[in-house]
Amino acid sequence: MNTCSSIHSILPDSYFTVNYFISLQSSLDIFCKASYTKIAKQTLQRSDFLKTKIRELRKQQKLSQEELAMAIGTTRQTITSIECGKYTASLVLAYKIARYFNLSIEEVFDFSEVEDM
Amino acid sequence: MEAYKKTIESRIRLLSAALLLMVSAVVYLRFFFTIPDMNVYHEILTEVAGGLLTAGNLIAVILVFHYRRALHDEYHLKKLYYNSQDERKKMIRTKTGGPVMLICAILIFIGGLIGGFFNIMIFYCLLGCSFFLITVQAAMKLYYLKKF
Numbered sequence: 001m002n003t004c005s006s007i008h009s010i011l012p013d014s015y016f017t018v019n020y021f022i023s024l025q026s027s028l029d030i031f032c033k034a035s036y037t038k039i040a041k042q043t044l045q046r047s048d049f050l051k052t053k054i055r056e057l058r059k060q061q062k063l064s065q066e067e068l069a070m071a072i073g074t075t076r077q078t079i080t081s082i083e084c085g086k087y088t089a090s091l092v093l094a095y096k097i098a099r100y101f102n103l104s105i106e107e108v109f110d111f112s113e114v115e116d117m
Numbered sequence: 118m119e120a121y122k123k124t125i126e127s128r129i130r131l132l133s134a135a136l137l138l139m140v141s142a143v144v145y146l147r148f149f150f151t152i153p154d155m156n157v158y159h160e161i162l163t164e165v166a167g168g169l170l171t172a173g174n175l176i177a178v179i180l181v182f183h184y185r186r187a188l189h190d191e192y193h194l195k196k197l198y199y200n201s202q203d204e205r206k207k208m209i210r211t212k213t214g215g216p217v218m219l220i221c222a223i224l225i226f227i228g229g230l231i232g233g234f235f236n237i238m239i240f241y242c243l244l245g246c247s248f249f250l251i252t253v254q255a256a257m258k259l260y261y262l263k264k265f
Contacts (some may be wrong), residue, residue, distance in 0.1 A: 070195065078205040087265045090204050 051110040055083045057101050072096040121198050122188065129184050136177045143170045158237045166230050205265055213257040222250040 058068055065079045074093060081087035082097075089097065089109075098105045146167045152159060187193040200206065210216075229243025 069199070073199050073202070075200055075203045075206065078203055081205060081265055087205055093204060 050088050050114070051085060052082060053108055053110070054079070054097060057103075057108065061101075068097075068100070072100050118194065118198065122194065125184050125188055125194070125197075129181055129188075132177050132181050132184075136174060136181070139170045139174050139177065143167055143174070146170070152234070159234060162230055162233045162237075162240060169226075209258065209261045209265065212261050213254055218250055218254045222247040222254075225250070 054068075058065070063071075065076045065083075069076045069079045072093070073096065078087065078089075078093075082089050082093075094105050094109060098108045101108060146163055150163060184197075187197045225243050226247040229240045229247065232243060233240025
């Protein structure tokens with residue numbers, strides 16, 4: 001009871017406090033929505049990363065990301081990033097992936113956007 | 118993989134030596150360390166140093182167990198090796214300043230601990246500096262982990 005009364009004495013009018021938090025929350029919502037939209041647009045427009053067929057090839061052979069990573073000597077997170085188009089694999093890693101699926105690099109990685117540039 | 122096994126073995130030896138040193142330092146700080154006209158700040162600094170050394174001991178023990186497990190298990194050894202050689206992780210490590218920033222932060226903190234015995238403000242300043250360095254590195258690491 002004492003704590004409550006002390007909090008009420010510190011805080012301004014309760015009506016004002018509730019309104020203040022509601023407006024703060026709504027402005028935070030607007031800010032988060034704007035940031036999310038911006039990130040989504042950037043991801044869609046991003047053309048400096050290669051598209052790959054690793055996910056399809058993996059699913060054809062019923063391989064998990066972990067198994068593929070261990071087979072080619074990398075980590076699961078790197079495979080995820082390459083599949084999502086967040087990270088462009090080095091020539092050595094691309095060669096290892098292609099060799100694992102018995103394909104050429106061009107068959108695994110899509111270079112059409114690079115050729116257009 | 119044999120060369121990496123030897124690296125792991127030497128790491129275990131190094132960690133064990135560090136563990137022994139840190140344990141003796143903790144014992145010395147706890148039971149034998151004393152300076153003339155010791156005040157409350159000196160006691161705080163001694164306790165902080167003791168706590169940090171204990172934390173270091175704990176980390177060293179965990180790492181020794183981790184490496185020992187890898188030595189006896191081929192799958193874990195491979196995983197550890199691939200983790201250390203992964204090109205994406207190497208790139209992120211390079212972009213965030215690698216272990217250099219962390220070493221700098223630790224050295225600054227140790228400097229702060231020593232300097233704190235002369236003036237407590239030195240300890241506070243250098244503590245802030247090292248926390249700032251660690252925070253910046255952690256933030257950069259999170260950013261690059263999300264980006265790539």
